[in-house]
Amino acid sequence: MIDLLAYLLITIALIFMALGVVGLFRFKDFYSRILISAKIETVGFLTIMIGFVILSGFSYAAMKILLITLMVMITNPLSTHAIARSAFLSGYAINQGSRP
Amino acid sequence: MTENIFLITLVVLALIALNTKKLRRAVVYLGIFSLVSSFVYLLYGAPDVAIAEAIIGSTITTVLYLVALRKYQVFSIFYSKSENDHNISYIKNNAPFLNNLEAFLIKCEMEPQIIYSGESIETILDQKKFDLAIHHTDQDIWIYGCAEDYQIDAVENYLHDNHGDLNIHLIRCEEGDDNEA
Amino acid sequence: MTFLETTLLVIAIYITLVLVRVILGPTIWDRLLGLNAISAKIIMSIVILSIITQQSYLLDVALVYALLGFISTVLIARFIEKKGDIS
Known part of the structure; x- marks a missing residue:
C-alpha cells in the first residue's frame, strides 16, 4: 500500500519532468526556457525524492536522501539564477514577439 | 539498455x-x-x-x-552598429567582411571572439578591453585598434588587399592601459 | 524489468533529449541550462541506483555531485558574464 503511494509520486515526478523537457523545445525565447527549467526541475526533484524516501523506509539512507534534497533545493534555483543573471547582464535581448 | x-x-x-x-x-x-x-x-x-x-x-x-x-590569446572584437539593433542574424548577413576577418584571424592562430554590443562606440572605447573595435555606420567602417599591437599591421594589410572597395578607416589608439586584453 | 529500472531508463531518455537542446542551443547560456538540467537528472539516477543495488554509500557520491555541479555552473556563468551576445 505504501509502495503504491511511492510509485504514484515517482510517476507524477516523471510526468513533470517530461513537461519540462517538452518546454525546453517548445519555447522559442531563452528566458521562457530558463523559467520552465528552474520551476519544473525543482518540483520534479522534490517529488521524486519524496517518493524514494517513502520507498526506502525510515532508515539511514532516507536521511541522506533528505539531505541531498535539501542541498539541491538550495543550489538549483541559485545556479539557474546565476545563468539568467549572466545572460541578462551580457545583453541577451528579450524577444518580445515570440509568444508560444 | x-x-x-x-x-x-x-x-x-x-x-x-x-x-x-x-x-x-x-x-x-x-x-x-x-x-x-x-x-x-x-x-x-x-x-x-x-x-x-x-x-x-x-x-x-x-x-x-x-x-x-x-590567459590564452583571445582576440576580442567589439562590433557596434549605429542603430540599436539586437538582431544578430541581421548583422551577420549585413557584414560579410566580418566572417572573412574571423577566418583570417583563425588562420593566424588567434581565437577571435566577436562581441555584438548594443552600446555606443564611445562607451566601448572608454571602458572595455578590446583588441579591435569596429563601428559600422551606413557608408563607412571605422576600426579602432591599439597602436602597439603587432597583429594590427597584418589585419590592415589583409583588409586593404581583400576589401578595398569598402570605406574602411583604421585608427590606431595611443593609450595602452585599458586595452591590454 | 522492475519499476525502478524503468524509471532509470526514462531518466536516461530525458538526458538524451536535453542533450539535443545542448547541441542545438543557439547561445552558450542554453548549453549551460542543459548542463544544469543534466546534473540534476544524474543525481536522481545515482539515488535510484543506490536504491536498486541497496548500497547506501552511493548516496555520498550524489551529495558530492549536488555541491560540485553547482560550483562549476556558477563558475562558467560568472566567466562569460558581461561579454555581450556571444555564441
Whole structure:
C-alpha cells in the first residue's frame, strides 16, 4: 500500500519532468526556457525524492536522501539564477514577439 | 539498455567536444562528459573512481580550462552598429567582411571572439578591453585598434588587399592601459 | 524489468533529449541550462541506483555531485558574464 503511494509520486515526478523537457523545445525565447527549467526541475526533484524516501523506509539512507534534497533545493534555483543573471547582464535581448 | 544509452551519450559528447569551434562550448561539453562518465563508473561498480572523476573532472578541470582561456590569446572584437539593433542574424548577413576577418584571424592562430554590443562606440572605447573595435555606420567602417599591437599591421594589410572597395578607416589608439586584453 | 529500472531508463531518455537542446542551443547560456538540467537528472539516477543495488554509500557520491555541479555552473556563468551576445 505504501509502495503504491511511492510509485504514484515517482510517476507524477516523471510526468513533470517530461513537461519540462517538452518546454525546453517548445519555447522559442531563452528566458521562457530558463523559467520552465528552474520551476519544473525543482518540483520534479522534490517529488521524486519524496517518493524514494517513502520507498526506502525510515532508515539511514532516507536521511541522506533528505539531505541531498535539501542541498539541491538550495543550489538549483541559485545556479539557474546565476545563468539568467549572466545572460541578462551580457545583453541577451528579450524577444518580445515570440509568444508560444 | 540503460547502459547503452549512457555509453552512446559519452561517445556523442566526446565527438562534439572535439569538433566544436569555440573553446567555451568545449568546456561545457566536457563538463557534461565528465558528469555522465562518472555515472557510468557507478554503473560498473566503482564509487571511489566516480568520486575522483566528479571532483577532478567536473570541477577542477573546468576551473583550469577557464583560467587557461583567460590567459590564452583571445582576440576580442567589439562590433557596434549605429542603430540599436539586437538582431544578430541581421548583422551577420549585413557584414560579410566580418566572417572573412574571423577566418583570417583563425588562420593566424588567434581565437577571435566577436562581441555584438548594443552600446555606443564611445562607451566601448572608454571602458572595455578590446583588441579591435569596429563601428559600422551606413557608408563607412571605422576600426579602432591599439597602436602597439603587432597583429594590427597584418589585419590592415589583409583588409586593404581583400576589401578595398569598402570605406574602411583604421585608427590606431595611443593609450595602452585599458586595452591590454 | 522492475519499476525502478524503468524509471532509470526514462531518466536516461530525458538526458538524451536535453542533450539535443545542448547541441542545438543557439547561445552558450542554453548549453549551460542543459548542463544544469543534466546534473540534476544524474543525481536522481545515482539515488535510484543506490536504491536498486541497496548500497547506501552511493548516496555520498550524489551529495558530492549536488555541491560540485553547482560550483562549476556558477563558475562558467560568472566567466562569460558581461561579454555581450556571444555564441
